[in-house]
Amino acid sequence: MRNRMGGVGALAALLAGCALVPVRGDERVAATVRIVDSDGRSAGSAVITEASRGVRVNLNTTGLPPGVHGVHFHENGVCEPPGFSTAGGHYSPVVRTNNGGGPQVPDTRYLPDLKVKEDGVGQMETIVKGVRLRGANSLLKRGGTTLVIHTADKGTRSVSSASDRARIACGVVREQ
Numbered sequence: 001m002r003n004r005m006g007g008v009g010a011l012a013a014l015l016a017g018c019a020l021v022p023v024r025g026d027e028r029v030a031a032t033v034r035i036v037d038s039d040g041r042s043a044g045s046a047v048i049t050e051a052s053r054g055v056r057v058n059l060n061t062t063g064l065p066p067g068v069h070g071v072h073f074h075e076n077g078v079c080e081p082p083g084f085s086t087a088g089g090h091y092s093p094v095v096r097t098n099n100g101g102g103p104q105v106p107d108t109r110y111l112p113d114l115k116v117k118e119d120g121v122g123q124m125e126t127i128v129k130g131v132r133l134r135g136a137n138s139l140l141k142r143g144g145t146t147l148v149i150h151t152a153d154k155g156t157r158s159v160s161s162a163s164d165r166a167r168i169a170c171g172v173v174r175e176q
């Protein structure tokens, strides 16, 4: 009996060890974003993980006005309510491609819109190419970056590509 329990314990330890081994090496790199609204109150969060040639963004918000909101990465890691001008302009780093195209500017501005329902709950998930969590074009660069949510459009048309509307929520991208 004692031997058998010992075997189970060894197996459990082995499985626990396996759980620490990432399926893909870069999946372990992650960042979190705590979103605050213009009153400085919590308005949800985002999780950012490395993806192939970019990052995966999973954004969940609460308490924001219903509607279709533009979402962008901005160039400074500072969120000061109410206006969040401290976040600076869009973060849109230059990326050199290796297929002969030379330097390109990826439009990291163009994340999908955040759709907030009548109950104030919003969700958006996407993969953004051209930025990473490490090395060049990192969202965790010196000085930081932010995820900024803009005021909603009246209708349902896409607003992420529109000019920079008023900022209603903001969160600093932080290493997890």
Ligand SMILES: [Cu+2]
Pocket (backbone or CB within 6 Å): 071, 072, 073, 074, 090, 148, 150, 164
């Ligand atoms: Cu913006």
